[in-house]
Amino acid sequence: MSEPAPQPRNTRQRTAIREAIDASDRPLGPQELLEIGRRDVPSMSLATVYRNINALLEEGAITKVELPGQPPLYESAGLKHHHHFHCDKCGRVFDIEGCPGNLKPLLPEGFTLTGHEITLYGRCADCA
């Protein structure tokens, strides 16, 4: 089921990507990570960003944020349960604390619930 998992090395590229994600207060996409990472390592390629994203996902350091109709974003793992807000104007995604909870009553007969995802849409404070 699982590969022997090689010994990871701390390259400047990997460090730059991990720090970019940890320092951000909102989830970031591969292209944004490339731009930020290139401030430290100008030669960095997009393929490297993707490979490190996948490595960090597998080691559990970051989480994939998937919103309807958009390519995935990534944020630090270990944030508490939260949801996301997508600004209709600037397109940025923000973390939202809290959760309405109590969604089980919505389920049809015989269905079981293991998780949920909520995305809010509107204008962020900068764009409102």
Next chain:
Amino acid sequence: MSEPAPQPRNTRQRTAIREAIDASDRPLGPQELLEIGRRDVPSMSLATVYRNINALLEEGAITKVELPGQPPLYESAGLKHHHHFHCDKCGRVFDIEGCPGNLKPLLPEGFTLTGHEITLYGRCADCA
């Protein structure tokens, strides 16, 4: 902003696609629509499915259902406000009636709310 919008024609392909969507009790993807459509019009191509999906979307006959991390699905327009359930096992998506509502309190200061999307995950009745 908007093209003069040509006079649409009722081809067998378009009819088959529209009927497949209207007859389904759950949202369908392009590949599924191709398979169903080919029962009526075996020569149908995937490009035709996509072109008709987009035409039906613009004329407001169908709605795009976008779930996190999956390609879009399509369902009849005019269904009342609802959400979606994604089965972890079979991968199918089902419509869910009802809505928790009252999500405004979750917003940070200065943010405005125009809409929301909720996706539930778990096992459907067949897979539970």
Next chain:
DNA sequence: GTCGTTGCAAAGCGTTTGCAGCCTA
């Protein structure tokens, strides 16, 4: 007969992968 539509193949776009050289440990 017009002109919207179709099938096919090529092009786009975001993501993944093969490969040879590079660099961390």
Next chain:
DNA sequence: TAGGCTGCAAACGCTTTGCAACGAC
């Protein structure tokens, strides 16, 4: 030095588009 990592370019999967033939009205 070994072998994981990187940059580059080719490959992929899904969707769109150019083009010539087709067919609805």
